[in-house]
Amino acid sequence: MTIKTEIDSKNDLVVGANDLPLQKGEVVGEYVIQSKLGSGGFGSVFKAEHPVIGKLVAIKVLHRKYSGDPEIVSRFVAEARAVNQIRHRNIIDIFGFGQLEDGRQYYVMEYLAGLTLDEYLAAKGQLEAGDAIAILRGIAKALDAAHRKGIAHRDLKPDNIMLAEQEGQSLQPKLLDFGIAKLL
DSSP states (O other), X not given: OXXXXXXXXXXXXXXXXXXXXXXXXXXXXXXXXXXXXXXXXXXXXXXXXXXXXXXXXXXXXXXXXHHTOHHHHHHHHHHHHHHHHHOOTTBOOEEEEEEOTXXXXXXEEEOOOEEEHHHXXXXXXXXXXHHHHHHHHHHHHHHHXXXXXXXXXXXXXXXXXXXXXOTTSOOEEEEOOOTTOEEO
């Protein structure tokens, strides 16, 4: 299985339009930035490492243009809280939150090596029946856990499902991006 592509152009890891760049080696909270994993409409995600224990994490940083918008910041915080309430093996774990010196908010989550379902399908074509069933079963369990906590994801799509590599195991489906989740 291929590890998710990382963007790293001469250590300059641009976050988004009008944002100050995060540099490789820059410290965010307790973690040292290694590379950029990707960008979305509201923020960018970076791979980082704890310098003492070597734990790899992913850090999502809200784009600067949204850091001053109380509604978007509130939604960003709500996403972290919602995921933390659910705590399920098929939902990404978010375990840290903070603010950069320039005012941008960020949260720290588990680092997942692998591909999104969207990337996997683009690379491999269709899924084998057994793989499709295993992925659906994992995501159904994740959604059930969220619903039991009164949380609706509202953005289920292949790009928000990560097929995480697990040592010696088959791919583990993980539900990502609770950014537009709603309390039921």
